[in-house]
Amino acid sequence: MLETITSPTLLIDEKICRRNISRMAEKAAKHGMELIPHMKTAQSHIVGEWSREVGIREITVSSLKMASYFSNKGWSTIHIAFPFNPREINAFNELASQQKLSIQLVNPVVTQLVAEKLTSAAGFFIEIDAGYGRTGVPYQQTAIIDEILAAAEKNPLFSFRGFYIHPGHSYYTKDIVGIYEESRLALAELKALYIAKYPTIKTRIGDTPGCSVMDDFGDIDQLGPGNFMFYDVTQVGIGSCSLADIAVALAVPIVDIQVEKGEILVHGGGVHLSKDVLYEPDGSKNYGEVVYLREGAAWEIPKQRSYVKSVSQEHGIIKASDELLQQVSVGDLIGILPIHSCMTADCMKSYYTINGLHIDHAEGAS
Template sequence: MTFLSIKQPILVLNETICRKNLSKMAEKAKKHQLNLVPHFKTHQSLKVGEWCRDFGVKEITVSSLKMAQYFSQQAWDNIHIAFPFNPLLTAELNQLAQSQSISIQLVNEEVCLILAAAIDHPIGYFIEIDAGYGRTGVEVSDFGLIEKIMRVASKNKNMFFKGFYIHAGHSYHADLDGIKHIHEQTRAALKMLKDKYHSEFPHLLTRSGDTPCCSIMDNFEGIDEIGPGNFVFYDLTQAKIGSCLKEDIAVALAVPVVDIHWDKKEVLVHGGGVHLAKDELINADGSKNYGEVVLFKDRHWQLQGHPSYIKSISQEHGIIKASDQLIRNIKIGDVIGILPVHSCMTADCMGSYISTEGEIIDHLEGHSKK
């Protein structure tokens, strides 16, 4: 398949934009003397992993053991699984640790007890801290639980403490003032924990992992490492909250036009929830927005001066609320692009990419279905 012969929905990836995003984050990490350990759950691609290496990335973050196994073939210095560890996968973790430096995330004593009794290869662990998100993690002031985890882990010589990890996921739903506040909470929490435990663990690391704070903020005192993921592609959500511009979005879902309703100024495309997922934004007038239309030209896409957007979505269908400009410039059988609301979910749905140069690019989910 080439870029110009697209006949069905496929996710188009612009390598130039992606590399620009990588370069900008790598420069920011260098400026603040931070170790960049990007989260690969957004792209889930060996090829994009190679691009990351070009910007000095040596360690990576993933969200599952399956993802760690996939990327282990690239021999990273370390792969961190940033999800509360599932003890049912202890045997598989042991097996992976034989050939790949690995670290995991712990949030309770029970899982730590299971691992301490079974791990027989070196495995690092971060203690995940909840500093306001409320999804998972040890409460930042719960020193009793933090120290229970440390105490249990210390019974197994193969388990070693790496530090504290915070993913402030609520920053994805905040305005600029909210993001500033969340970032300060994260910084304060990590600095406090490092000050408290540094004498016992002089090499402990503090890591922050959300794209909005890593993209927008410029004070990382108390933080040693950053692990954003969405920044490689960005999306409409990130553009709306100010993490990026729409020009920084590196992926667009190519969809065929199958019908046009001129009277209603609506366009039906083959592109629905199974392609984009069903994440949504709310427009200023209260309408729902499942993705914004771009038009392909010269192996790239162009933003439209009068935005058109997917107003409703079902499994395979997407209905576009079209501007006058769009209606005049497309016809049935054309292929147009949709900038995703949430690029991580869209990439996961699609399971592969085609580059703007026509190269098929791998994705873990596509590989898993072979």
């Protein structure tokens, strides 16, 4: 496989990816919860099939376009976890006539517009904000929730599925336990308030840091993380996983080595890795961690760290360890573990396994 690579190529280690999926499915089962993974990271039918093999039947996506890509492939329901865009209602109706869908609502105005124009049966979750602040109805504002429910009830095709929280601030603070406590309490309070009228409603929480490290989810019904399938260097820093759990690596050719500067130039820049960045203790930037690529085998984590210190459109400059400088030559391939695997996968639009099998990606589909 490696000898055929001539330009930046995203590799996926099937064994690691399957292990990550199985581990999260086992955690959900242990707590009597459903795992409904977010496919925004993998965006792949084949990875979806790996998920189906551990019993997953419903998935989450982040756009109507992604829902269309996954539709009619045997998924019981596809949930679009982004505040619904009413300009897409006609396209949504068409897809919902073929595939069971649900959407995310955050205000009564959009709910009213959807209720007026919905022609195919669909469900909805109300997104709740319990502290993140990005989007959603603040959980204390039940008057807004009541307005959303009243507007939705005007169309019998519209069914309330429950409450959804994405506590994305778990990416930015070490107090994941505290974040989960506030999220769990908010969901529990809302469920208790509305379950008499809506006895089938569920509560769902979806963020990889919390779903990875927590082992007490209280009475939450469903887990909905996405990045856990691949993980990345950001998740390592948070404590969600180890470098050995990262399932994707960008293979890049070495085009120049400056031993005296301790730098290596690779063909692999922002259009391949994205420009997501972490910061080293000295304030320097890190765009990805270097690994060694081995033919027909998983990549190997070096004993001495090397990382991508800067990127432009096509260029990447690696701050190289002595070990790396001694092991590689111009023309060799090295691997880069991404800072944000979702964005790197979206940039690259396809994968290859370490054995050369092509893995599809929604953005690369014709």
